[in-house]
Amino acid sequence: MTETAPALRTTRFVVSRRKEGDDPGALRYDTYDVAVGPRTTILDALVAIRRHLDPGLTFRHSCFHASCGTCGMRVDGREGLACVTPVPSGAEVVVEPLANLPVVSDLVVDMEVFYEAFDEAGRPLVRASESVPGSTPAEGIEELERYEDCIECGICLSACPVAGSDPRYVGPAALAAAWRVVEEPRGRDPGPVVRLMDDEQAAWRCHLAWECSEACPSGVDPATAIMRIRRSAASARARRLFSFGGTR
Ligand code: SF4
Numbered sequence: 001m002t003e004t005a006p007a008l009r010t011t012r013f014v015v016s017r018r019k020e021g022d023d024p025g026a027l028r029y030d031t032y033d034v035a036v037g038p039r040t041t042i043l044d045a046l047v048a049i050r051r052h053l054d055p056g057l058t059f060r061h062s063c064f065h066a067s068c069g070t071c072g073m074r075v076d077g078r079e080g081l082a083c084v085t086p087v088p089s090g091a092e093v094v095v096e097p098l099a100n101l102p103v104v105s106d107l108v109v110d111m112e113v114f115y116e117a118f119d120e121a122g123r124p125l126v127r128a129s130e131s132v133p134g135s136t137p138a139e140g141i142e143e144l145e146r147y148e149d150c151i152e153c154g155i156c157l158s159a160c161p162v163a164g165s166d167p168r169y170v171g172p173a174a175l176a177a178a179w180r181v182v183e184e185p186r187g188r189d190p191g192p193v194v195r196l197m198d199d200e201q202a203a204w205r206c207h208l209a210w211e212c213s214e215a216c217p218s219g220v221d222p223a224t225a226i227m228r229i230r231r232s233a234a235s236a237r238a239r240r241l242f243s244f245g246g247t248r
């Protein structure tokens, strides 16, 4: 029996074409009509546009399977990884770069500030040795693995309403990374990380919108991490207060 090919439909892609240094208020979009099937992803369509319609369209990708974190963008206003986001069923779809980071070209943003925040959060964590003979995984290792799953895509920062209004905010991904350090510091003193995150531009700047956790494609749940950092920071403050006889 021969399999019938899935029916194709035409979707109009409305794609942001801003360049570095452009006036952020001066929006420019180009439109492209692309034949898509039920399994076509946004990344498939962008690759087709670049190959057949516009070789100048700029976007980033690598793995095609939600691992490298490079293809984060907004599709009809919602953040997602283009490689695993199916083309929506409507006649038109709007594709834009991540928000809250400077645009370099079209759908590519400058991630430098985002990566720098990870350094502040004490990542990457490096063990003194790979393994301890006879050791068993720490209790609660699954909970820690959740933070290891961060693919540094920047989607949480784009979805965060606070980051949109305050560019100095450390951001949800770095705070989740910081909580990973506090939970299992691999022999380091986590105190400096807690003190760094106990700041009005860090853990206390979050407004509990939970958009970061909703949007995260890896299930990292930065919002819960932020709540835990706050609790840890508040306990550390209380300990300091009592150890100095309440004269802080
Ligand atoms: S926490 Fe989630 S959304 Fe944020 S950078 Fe990591 S994987 Fe991406």
Ligand code: FES
Residues within 6 Å of the ligand: 061, 062, 063, 064, 065, 066, 067, 068, 069, 070, 071, 072, 081, 082, 083, 084
């Ligand atoms: S291409 Fe790697 S996460 Fe999408």
